[in-house]
Amino acid sequence: xxxxxxxxxxxxxxxxxxxxxxxxxxxxxxxxxxxxxxxxxxxxxxxxxxxxxxxxxxxxxxxxxxxxxxxxxxxxxxxxxxxxxxxxxxxxxxxxxxxxxxxxxxxxxxxxxxxxxxxxxxxxxxxxxxxxxxxxxxxxxxxxxxxxxxxxxxxxxxxxxxxxxxxxxxxxxxxxxxxxxxxxxxxxxxxxxxxxxxxxxxxxxxxxxxxxxxxxxxxxxxxxxxxxxxxxxxxxxxxxxxxxxxxxxxxxxxxxxxxxxxxxxxxxxxxxxxxxxxxxxxxxxxxxxxxxxxxxxxxxxxxxxxxxxxxxxxxxxxxxxxxxxxxxxxxxxxxxxxxxxxxxxxxx
Amino acid sequence: xxxxxxxxxxxxxxxxxxxxxxxxxxxxxxxxxxxxxxxxxxxxxxxxxxxxxxxxxxxxxxxxxxxxxxxxxxxxxxxxxxxxxxxxxxxxxxxxxxxxxxxxxxxxxxxxxxxxxxxxxxxxxxxxxxxxxxxxxxxxxxxxxxxxxxxxxxxxxxxxxxxxxxxxxxxxxxxxxxxxxxxxxxxxxxxxxxxxxxxxxxxxxxxxxxxxxxxxxxxxxxxxxxxxxxxxxxxxxxxxxxxxxxxxxxxxxxxxxxxxxxxxxxxxxxxxxxxxxxxxxxxxxxxxxxxxxxxxxxxxxxxxxxxxxxxxxxxxxxxxxxxxxxxxxxxxxxxxxxxxxxxxxxxxxxxxxxxxxxxxxxxxxxxxxxxxxxxxxxxxxxxxxxxxxxxxxxxxxxxxxxxxxxxxxxxxxxxxxxxxxxxxxxxxxxxxxxxxxxxxxxxxxxxxxxxxxxxxxxxxxxxxxxxxxxxxxxxxxxxxxxxxxxxxxxxxxxxxxxxxxxxxxxxxxxxxxxxxxxxxxxxxxxxxxxxxxxxxxxxxxxxxxxxxxxxxxxxxxxxxxxxxxxxxxxxxxxxxxxxxxxxxxxxxxxxxx
Numbered sequence: 001x002x003x004x005x006x007x008x009x010x011x012x013x014x015x016x017x018x019x020x021x022x023x024x025x026x027x028x029x030x031x032x033x034x035x036x037x038x039x040x041x042x043x044x045x046x047x048x049x050x051x052x053x054x055x056x057x058x059x060x061x062x063x064x065x066x067x068x069x070x071x072x073x074x075x076x077x078x079x080x081x082x083x084x085x086x087x088x089x090x091x092x093x094x095x096x097x098x099x100x101x102x103x104x105x106x107x108x109x110x111x112x113x114x115x116x117x118x119x120x121x122x123x124x125x126x127x128x129x130x131x132x133x134x135x136x137x138x139x140x141x142x143x144x145x146x147x148x149x150x151x152x153x154x155x156x157x158x159x160x161x162x163x164x165x166x167x168x169x170x171x172x173x174x175x176x177x178x179x180x181x182x183x184x185x186x187x188x189x190x191x192x193x194x195x196x197x198x199x200x201x202x203x204x205x206x207x208x209x210x211x212x213x214x215x216x217x218x219x220x221x222x223x224x225x226x227x228x229x230x231x232x233x234x235x236x237x238x239x240x241x242x243x244x245x246x247x248x249x250x251x252x253x254x255x256x257x258x259x260x261x262x263x264x265x266x267x268x269x270x271x272x273x274x275x276x277x278x279x280x281x282x283x284x285x286x287x288x289x290x291x292x293x294x295x296x297x298x299x300x301x302x303x304x305x306x307x308x309x310x311x312x313x314x315x316x317x318x319x320x321x322x323x324x325x326x327x328x329x330x331x332x333x334x335x336x337x338x339x340x341x342x343x344x345x346x347x348x
Numbered sequence: 349x350x351x352x353x354x355x356x357x358x359x360x361x362x363x364x365x366x367x368x369x370x371x372x373x374x375x376x377x378x379x380x381x382x383x384x385x386x387x388x389x390x391x392x393x394x395x396x397x398x399x400x401x402x403x404x405x406x407x408x409x410x411x412x413x414x415x416x417x418x419x420x421x422x423x424x425x426x427x428x429x430x431x432x433x434x435x436x437x438x439x440x441x442x443x444x445x446x447x448x449x450x451x452x453x454x455x456x457x458x459x460x461x462x463x464x465x466x467x468x469x470x471x472x473x474x475x476x477x478x479x480x481x482x483x484x485x486x487x488x489x490x491x492x493x494x495x496x497x498x499x500x501x502x503x504x505x506x507x508x509x510x511x512x513x514x515x516x517x518x519x520x521x522x523x524x525x526x527x528x529x530x531x532x533x534x535x536x537x538x539x540x541x542x543x544x545x546x547x548x549x550x551x552x553x554x555x556x557x558x559x560x561x562x563x564x565x566x567x568x569x570x571x572x573x574x575x576x577x578x579x580x581x582x583x584x585x586x587x588x589x590x591x592x593x594x595x596x597x598x599x600x601x602x603x604x605x606x607x608x609x610x611x612x613x614x615x616x617x618x619x620x621x622x623x624x625x626x627x628x629x630x631x632x633x634x635x636x637x638x639x640x641x642x643x644x645x646x647x648x649x650x651x652x653x654x655x656x657x658x659x660x661x662x663x664x665x666x667x668x669x670x671x672x673x674x675x676x677x678x679x680x681x682x683x684x685x686x687x688x689x690x691x692x693x694x695x696x697x698x699x700x701x702x703x704x705x706x707x708x709x710x711x712x713x714x715x716x717x718x719x720x721x722x723x724x725x726x727x728x729x730x731x732x733x734x735x736x737x738x739x740x741x742x743x744x745x746x747x748x749x750x751x752x753x754x755x756x757x758x759x760x761x762x763x764x765x766x767x768x769x770x771x772x773x774x775x776x777x778x779x780x781x782x783x784x785x786x787x788x789x790x791x792x793x794x795x796x797x798x799x800x801x802x803x804x805x806x807x808x809x810x811x812x813x814x815x816x817x818x819x820x821x822x823x824x825x826x827x828x829x830x831x832x833x834x835x836x837x838x839x840x841x842x843x844x845x846x847x848x849x850x851x852x853x854x855x856x857x858x859x860x861x862x863x864x865x866x867x868x869x870x871x872x873x874x875x876x877x878x879x880x881x882x883x884x885x886x887x888x889x890x891x892x893x894x895x896x897x898x899x900x901x902x903x904x905x906x907x908x909x910x911x912x913x914x915x916x917x918x919x920x921x922x923x924x925x926x927x928x929x930x931x932x933x934x935x936x937x938x939x940x941x
């Protein structure tokens with residue numbers, strides 16, 4: 001175990017713990033922008049700098065391993081000045097259009113500007129113009145808002161294992177981009193969108209949808225497959241406007257393209273909202289109640305079973321159902337109907 | 349003719365660029381035509397390809413030695429060879445007007461050459477010539493008679509420090525690395541020399557590649573690395589070729605590969621070409637580049653000595669550092685420690701450029717005063733202008749003014765005045781250089797070479813550059829100097845790697861020593877050195893103008909008018925201060941103020 005002091009508070013941590021993690025355990029806040037504890041430390045934004053006794057210069061707490069007897073200061077005039085300069089520099093190359101930005105209220109840069117009280121910026125100058133309109137409906141890139149924290153690049157590489165984006169160019173023109181500056185063409189899982197600290201990456205279908213107070217948050221489970229990822233639906237009135245996932249969940253906040261962006265069916269006009277029954281061959285589907293529909297199905301099963309035996313019936317379930325649902329389904333087939341003709345796309 | 353004639357033609361990059369290959373071909377032709385080769389039974393006349401002797405400004409340099417008596421010629425071109433052969437080789441009368449002058453000798457005589465010692469003397473493409481100067485003896489001694497710990501201790505005692513810029517004690521770094529337990533250790537030779545105007549490493553590899561390889565064998569043995577890399581810029585094609593050639597011949601002789609010198613030590617050296625990014629000279633970015641990633645620095649710790657290439661303990665040494673090792677092992681740590689100053693031992697190779705008479709590659713003992721380098725070795729300021737400052741350490745260094753001319757050039761000395769040794773670049777500036785413009789020049793370089801990873805470097809250097817640009821264009825504002833200083837300090841203190849940490853040095857040091865020049869630009873809207881065109885007014889002196897019309901033709905905004913053979917005039921309302929007329933006038937009639 002390692003003992004260290006952070007802002008005059010003692011703490012004991014395991015070997016390999018970073019200074020930032022130790023501070024978090026102590027409840028000492030350190031600003032970050034490029035850090036996410038689900039990814040490897042990067043040390044790019046320089047906001048989490050701290051002063052460590054014996055070290056000539058401030059170091060990033062996200063990358064510095066805690067060592068025994070270390071004495072850390074997270075607050076000082078010098079650190080405040082350096083962090084404030086960094087935020088000012090970022091804002092000097094940012095559209096600052098928070099009023100119409102989809103990420104307003106959830107933007108880390110906005111929060112930092114507020115924390116450091118940056119009303120006036122000492123620095124002004126050229127701003128990048130890297131915006132590019134992609135053709136995909138899922139991910140919108142507004143690269144002029146990119147702070148180059150590298151979270152999107154790292155999540156794509158480290159979590160998704162895809163590596164669809166990387167860095168290009170040097171100096172002020174350095175940017176995150178798909179290969180050769182082409183359109184984004186990937187799995188569109190949207191992990192990058194979920195981790196982007198600003199409005200640089202957002203969901204295409206969220207655009208112009210309500211945000212802020214009018215939005216209700218409902219925790220639920222994704223119904224697309226048996227993984228059962230925890231999701232949070234954001235809805236306004238009757239409409240689901242966005243899907244999120246909390247990083248403290250069992251799926252650590254990661255979702256796939258369907259879970260994250262495939263929610264428009266909920267409010268679709270084409271969606272079935274009641275059972276339909278076709279009462280005779282060639283007839284029309286007619287709306288029915290659940291009671292009516294279940295009675296009809298049960299009646300027909302009994303008929304077929306009486307006439308041709310239970311093995312004339314077979315059941316095929318889905319990997320999209322949960323384990324419990326799949327269990328109940330085979331129970332229905334085996335115990336209820338009396339056949340072993342039961343299967344599903346991932347096999348029982 | 350019984351005398352032994354040797355002709356040495358400088359064939360470094362500088363030599364070849366000046367026409368060395370044509371001069372050499374001409375020598376072969378003319379010597380043959382003169383029947384000299386036929387006349388000799390033994391090999392009497394040899395044509396060497398020799399590497400850089402450091403005085404590229406005088407290329408093509410040619411040595412003609414008859415019976416061991418050497419005459420050195422400068423500025424030799426193809427059409428001059430015939431006369432040299434006729435008069436000197438055949439007629440035994442040296443061509444006096446083409447011989448080098450006294451300054452050539454003061455340039456060389458004031459140097460102490462260890463690393464550059466054999467450059468210009470031996471053929472870099474021949475391993476036998478290197479062995480002729482006791483090559484590979486030091487590696488053999490280390491591997492067969494010393495333990496790795498003894499090698500590390502010797503290097504520690506010698507006081508050798510990293511020549512790439514950091515100046516970290518080499519032996520100490522090796523010790524940290526060797527203390528690890530790992531299944532694989534790596535040694536990397538950093539030949540990614542990127543400072544503008546720097547060509548130390550290139551010259552050493554081009555002129556004596558085997559010394560670097562021998563140094564690598566010694567270093568690899570000390571830390572237990574069985575795989576070594578040379579990370580070299582692709583922009584150095586000749587160095588790359590000669591390196592490959594040297595590696596192949598070393599392999600043939602059994603100095604690389606399995607069981608070196610009959611011991612159980614194996615070493616394989618691979619060459620990795622850099623793709624032209626300045627930041628890849630930074631060791632963690634260099635490692636990322638070898639691993640196939642984008643060359644972006646990583647946070648330290650962990651230090652490469654503990655966790656470097658592919659996560660294994662790795663030592664990265666600069667070319668010059670490695671080239672020093674054979675000499676240390678042969679002549680001993682005490683000998684090496686006797687050269688140099690108290691804390692900086694040995695010599696330093698320096699690329700001396702700028703407004704100086706003798707530009708070129710020099711090697712001086714650590715601690716030599718700046719004054720001696722500039723006025724003895726360098727021969728003083730070109731055109732007898734006034735010395736203003738010297739920029740050391742490349743774009744990451746600082747400008748040192750007249751008042752510190754007696755400063756000893758070593759790691760501590762340079763750091764004490766806000767500059768640094770860096771890789772050894774030294775650019776001399778005279779009274780016609782504008783210090784604001786100089787610092788803008790270096791910022792342009794560092795900004796465009798920033799990898800973009802960390803905020804202070806990516807955006808901070810851009811904003812610094814923008815402020816400097818507006819000052820040089822007459823748009824400087826009250827408070828700009830303080831803003832520059834504040835931002836420069838913040839970029840220095842919060843950047844991730846050495847590039848960002850040192851990029852503001854030119855700004856900080858020029859403001860420290862030449863604040864008045866900044867003030868003149870901002871308050872008086874004047875450039876005292878008359879460099880920043882936007883701050884100058886151009887006019888034509890009637891008594892000097894012959895009315896040739898060259899200036900009027902050069903002017904893109906038609907601001908100059910005048911009758912043929914009559915003095916012309918510049919309309920300052922139309923003039924955009926581009927300076928084209930000034931450059932075009934052959935009669936010094938265009939003036940700027």
